[in-house]
Amino acid sequence: MNKIHKLNILFVISKHRTNKLGVAPIACRLTYKDKRKQFATGLFVKPKLWQNTKQRVYPPTEENEFINSKLSLIKNKINQAFLFLELQKIDFSVEQIYKQYIGETQDKDKSLIDAFYYHNNRMKKLIDIEVSLNTLEKYTQTLNHLIDFLWFKYKKKDYLLKELK
Structure with a gap:
């Protein structure tokens, strides 16, 4: 029986990398088959506004809603990449999920x-x-x-x- 592997998508902030403006970068961490891939989202947030349990920025201001919608889009795009690879019925890694997400073509077999x-x-x-x-x-x-x-x-x-x- 095939084991079902789950993709976990987590957004984390690096408080220790807070810049002079008082904002910290938001990174996205993918976990699949016990392997991790973390990458920068290009978004920044004030650490005190970040709700880690909800994976959102609070309170709802125009800027915070923009950040929340961007995070939602990133998550949806990653899920699309994951489903695309699943439908191909091939074995793949977290690195291939990330490559599919950013739009890189998958490695073709070398000759x-x-x-x-x-x-x-x-x-x-x-x-x-x-x-x-x-x-x-x-x-x-x-x-x-x-x-x-x-x-x-x-x-x-x-x-x-x-x-x-």
């Missing part, structure tokens, strides 16, 4: 050819520093041999690294 291109591009930057042009040409030739071999042996243009044995 053998991608790894070679990454390596060769890094080598290009090191020409005349640590690597000679001749060495880069040999790496490029090796890449071409690899592409030919994958097609000859497996009839594939590329191979995922997770499929390698």
